[in-house]
Amino acid sequence: MEFKKGYSRQIDEQFILRISKQGSEEFKKLLELNVTVHGEAVRDYITKIYNEHPKKDQLFWLYIEDQKTQKIVSSISLMPYEWHFGNVIIPICEMGFVGSLQEYRGKGFISKLNVLYEQVMEERGYVVSVIRGIQFFYRKLGYEFAIPLDHRILLSPSKIPRKKQDNLKIRRVSHHELDKVVKMYNETYGNYFIWTVFDLDSYIFRYFNQEFNDFLADLYFIEENGQPVSYFTFGKSYDNLGYEFKTSKLSDQQCVKILQCVEEYHKGASAEIDLSIREETDLANYAIQIGGKPYNSYGWQVKIPDLKLFFEKIKITLEERINNSDFRALNQTFYISNYENTVELIFKEGKITEIDTREGYPEVGACDVAIPGAFLFKLLLGDRTFDELKFIVPDAMVKRESKGLISTLFPKEPSFPESYY
Known part of the structure; x- marks a missing residue:
């Protein structure tokens, strides 16, 4: 393959286009660029993805280096998935961690990186590219909002029922119980047209964490009379303002149990609880039913080259x-x-x-x-x-x-x- 790790091409006398070889010195430069562009909050998570993600060998980090300063000045990443499209499975990829140093913007570097990105896509058979990106910018690369991603609901704690759900218990999922999660996951998501193929190692990486933020989440069972009957993930929204949930099918009683736990965790941090939940899910429907107010939505930006x-x-x-x-x-x-x-x-x-x-x-x-x-x-x-x-x-x-x-x-x-x- 031509576009493999270690690939490089001279842009002009000053700048060179590269695909990272996964070297430690190279990574330090990539990391510092991303921290400068996206903030200190990404440092630990990008390090974790680069070094520990189960698909790290399939990830590509593309960048442009200024040979005068030896600094990486612009970069993007290519991250692989498999998604169900109806009754077929299609290899797709996500463009992530996009950014250029302030003083190097306006030089068309992201467009140059995008050309290489799509060459890697073509060579490896990725059919669709998606991005969870800022507004408008990616339209110039041929992207369009075409798949729902993020729906937001504001809910006053006073609207959450007070009656205790004593027959229900929430606890963390352990690794040996993931077969139950897989079954519930497929039963829930199989009703959608496009949904992510369950990848065990990637799921553990994303959802088995003792802490959570806008990058990390944790995984819980709801037990009824001692038996797991549903699950949910709990993390923070991409803007770190709301609590993000992915859930299996839920009853109203199970929704109440989750919302009561969120209220206890929230502890009056603000007058309303900001929930990031897909609008057609049981939890979102229940939150709206008791007085939650939808106020924003966002989407995956998609390109089919x-x-x-x-x-x-x-x-x-x-x-x-x-x-x-x-x-x-x-x-x-x-x-x-x-x-x-x-x-x-x-x-x-x-x-x-x-x-x-x-x-x-x-x-x-x-x-x-x-x-x-x-x-x-x-x-x-x-x-x-x-x-x-x-x-x-x-x-x-x-x-x-x-x-x-x-x-x-x-x-x-x-x-x-x-x-x-």
Whole structure:
């Protein structure tokens, strides 16, 4: 492989582009850059990821070095996952720890690093890239908000029921009990379109911690009459303002038990408790039911660099959707475009027999559906219907006779992938 650890390329006489070799001296420079850009809070966690993460050999740290000062001045990382997309599993990656020193910004270094990042993606077969990044900046790299990530609810402690839940007990999960967590995890997340493949070692790294912050979380069981019946993770939100939860399915009584424990931990630190919980989960629904007020939301920013590869990977999911619809015997060539590239899907008897792409602006009226740029990802990933996109993107176009087929191929569906980093 060309783009392996230790790769380097001269940008000009002063700057060189590199992929980290996992050396200690190199890491010190990477760490100092990230602490300078992101704050002292990341020091211990980046050190932990770099040295201890179970997938550290698959992580890539890409950076630009100023050869005059011997300082690393800009860097990003590539962190691998496997995510379920319907009934298929797709290798994806997350762009993380992005930053440049203040005096080196505006030189296009992140764009140069992104080119190398996508070359590594292509070489290793990663189909989708995601990022939990700041607002707007990553649009210039071709990203769009397309998967929910963070929903926030403010809840007054006075709204939490006072009745004791004596039949319920909360305790930490031990390593030998993870088989129960896996079962509950799959039962809960399997109802979503996109969700993270359970990786045991990565899960332990992320959720088995005796302390928590916006990087680390802990894992608990709720026991009923001495038997584990549900689990939840407890940590801090990315901005360190709220308490973040990932949960299995919960009853109202179990929700009360969790909220009572949060209130006890919170101890009046502020007038309202800030909860970071996905809005369609049992805990979020209950918090809203008793008076919680949703006030903010955020999302994974997503890029699909190679649309043909993406369609090849989700082919089985698309065929299953067709098979379960009135289009099961479909014989048609279907065209979908982002106005820069057009994907051609050839269906015969409901099966996709060929996938091809064409570059360039499509002929007017030639496509079944055309949605500009990265907005197309919102349709492909089930985030928005065509009509919802048309409302905010006037140049989204569809053939009237193709609307039913588009709704069948790309239904709006909830997704809930989580991070192991």
